[in-house]
Amino acid sequence: MSVELDIAGRVIELVRRLAGAGAEAEVLAGHSAEALTRFANSAIHQNVADATTTVRLRLHLDGRTAAGSTTVTGADGLESLVERTIAASRLSPPDSAWTGLTPPDALRPAAGFDEATAAATPQDRAERVRDFVRAAGGLETAGFCRTSYTSGGFANTAGHAVQGRAAEAAMDGIARLDGADGVARRASGRLADLDGAALGVRAAAKARAGGRPIELPPGRYEVILEPTAVADILGNLATFGFNGKAFAQHQSFAELGAQQFDDAITIVDEPLGATLPFDLEGTPRDALVLVRDGTTSAVSHDRTSAAEAGAASTGHASEGSRSWGPIAANPCLAPGPDAADSDSADSEPGDGPTEASARALVARMRRGLLITDFWYTRVLDQKSLVITGLTRNGVWLVEDGEVTAAVGNMRFTQSYPQALGPGAVLGLGAEAVAMPDRWSGVRYTAPALHLRSWNLTGNASG
Template identity: 60%
Template sequence: MTELEIAGRVVELIRRLAGPDAQAEAVVTRADLALTRFANSFIHQNVAESGVGVRLRVHVDGRTAAGSGSLVDDDGLRALVERTLAAARLCPPDPAWPGLTPPSPIVASAVFDESTAFAEPDERAARVRDFVDAVGGLEAAGYCRTSYRSGAFANSAGHSALGRTTEAAMDGIARIGGSDGVARHCADRLADLDGAALGARAAAKARAAADPVELPPGRYEVVLEPAAVADLLQNLSWYGFNGKRYAERQSFAEPGAEQFDRSVTLVDDPLHGSAFPYDLEGSPRRALTLVDAGTTRAVAHDRRSGAELGTGSTGHGMIGASTFGPTPRNIRLLAAPADAAGGGVGAAATGGTAAAGATGGGSVATGVTGAVADPDTAELLADVQRGLLVSDFWYTRVLDPKSLVITGLTRNGVWLVEDGVPTRPVRDFRFTESYPRALGPGAVLGLGRWSVRQPDRIDGVWWEAPPLRLAAWNFTGGASG
């Protein structure tokens, strides 16, 4: 059976076993995932999996329950339906049930590349080889992955939808002594991943990060590379633009208020890249402007949180939305327009996207700057009198969800910038910072003109941003504590 036939079969079983008044929705996803992992400059693992998953949600006699399974023959589907109906009888009443998605137009999936969908292991291995060769003898580790998903949705209200998508990603580290350099890129097509360019970038940063000095904690002007900006977008998504948290007044978001610098425009744009055109509830997915020129405009909703606030779904129904809340998963920080300060020439207001090597759209600059910064980042550094260039953040944790104060660590390279030039590597810092405050009115001094898509741990989830220059970042501890 096709995915749509399976989904229709599940809905029909609910109707037969629970009666015509039962409401049901079924999501069927066929996934082909493959990963080539390397360490110590050798491939040590190549794995692939292919399977079909079915997720069912029913609303019967005022009660709601969900179930999932991977057996798609008649016996397997019937068992899924029976145990989900049994679970519904044990659940408490659900007076906030928002109902099913009515028949709605769904646009075709924006991205599908057959060569990526059916990529062979040697095609991923070739990019790993290019990465390892490009690091020039440094120790290399990381992965190259490809994914292909096709799926269907059907519910008892007569709504159905189809989708398919592909994605490729590479994440690699080069190491020399105790110094690491990283390069990452996520793309719709495997052909867009340039292992050699990523390896050369990681190696240059690792070499330039050797023998770091320690600086005292304090507030520093910073230029954040796209990998670090991706952490900002992820945490803003989870804890700020989350419709459930907003409804519970646990989010900083105030739609209609100018909460960000006017250079900041954030768009959740699933159809820009590898994502299905519908969500777990069958609602259409579309571009959602979260922040427009500094003014907060929207938060993400599934049907339940949207009904509670009277706004409707924004296409963000997902697993866990009823407990954690619906979140954007494909946020783009739009690059600077051509005439913006720090933006330079070459990107429209819709934001530029970096080429395959994720090197900022041009050749590497010369000298010390070129060793640690692509031309786009170097342009932002040029006006920094004294500050820090930060490659990446990690191990970030929320201290205060309402103001979104985050603590975390830098990694994979930090450099002191003096008179527009990175002059020396710096040992890692701990920071404690309110992400909305750091991006607040007047706090953004420049945006790059080329966006780079950063992969998430989950395929289909990504964060896209240019480098970002901020007036201040609060570093609260150094290597000594």
């Protein structure tokens, strides 16, 4: 039994003793350890680490629900948590939407856990930063390398008890030359998978190719989006489209069973290995097919949104899911059909501005744009998921299968589902690569994406 599961079990026993047999309670004790090595001006300037064990209790007593948390895991701290939550429940309004507790259920088999990543040292991360900086060949560099480890134990008064752990590593860096930035980023469950030198070469190649950009007029352009840009599409689709709360409240574009995307689009949430194998409510996580061959087949649910939609929880409860809705933990866009025959994405990291996942797509493009990244994306209309944002870290004009010029950054206004709609996808890269979220442990896995049309509404300066 893990330390966290032991803590969760002790809290359940306190609830039974202090609140009585009629109380329903669920407890998640989670330990999170994150370490971050940051660099700027081509040198490490910060190394920080934080480790916290947090115990979260949700209690349903006499028809009322309250929740509380603590980081004090000794006997007095746990007893205080239970007493405070009982007192809060008595002051709470009646909860007619209470969905009950997750019944006992076995966890799904998860990917292997990497001990080396969980135990990574500042030296381990510094070596990858060093390799990135050296490989950039004298260009100014900045970014981070991070490792994280999570372990958790869950128990409830219905007799359900589970435990698990997960590790993650990520690197995100830029190289800069005369105002042009090149980016390279990767995420993995194994720190050993992150090749700082290959990422540094790639970022530098993009920066060198980004000099003397031309300006193009606004309009609809055929585009190839590299995985770094596709990650933003997946993030917004998961947050606002495949969100069970938004779906239940008719604020999502999703229509189950409808052909809303091109036949080439299959999107699967694959949380196992990317996060704990169960959610905040103890529901086991498993792969969830959101879109199969263009047809929307599911949205992500916690127990609250599932009850509202007349569905079952998909294991996506989180601390904020009752407010913001349940969101996929590792949405993956399936690559093109030639993935088994493709070279590694790191096989030619210095091949101009184009990554391997996009190389074959560029060769087939008659005229259009190669876009590296999106940033500052904001929702203009949630129902149709119209997004506005800017390109970043490199845009290039492609003519007759060749990159011919760097292009200045541009603003776009585009419905993401429409851009991926039936007949709109011209191709997918042969290899999907994992990208880290900028703010959390969420991961996005995607190939490059060749789209018929993208609405660019102006240059970044106006």
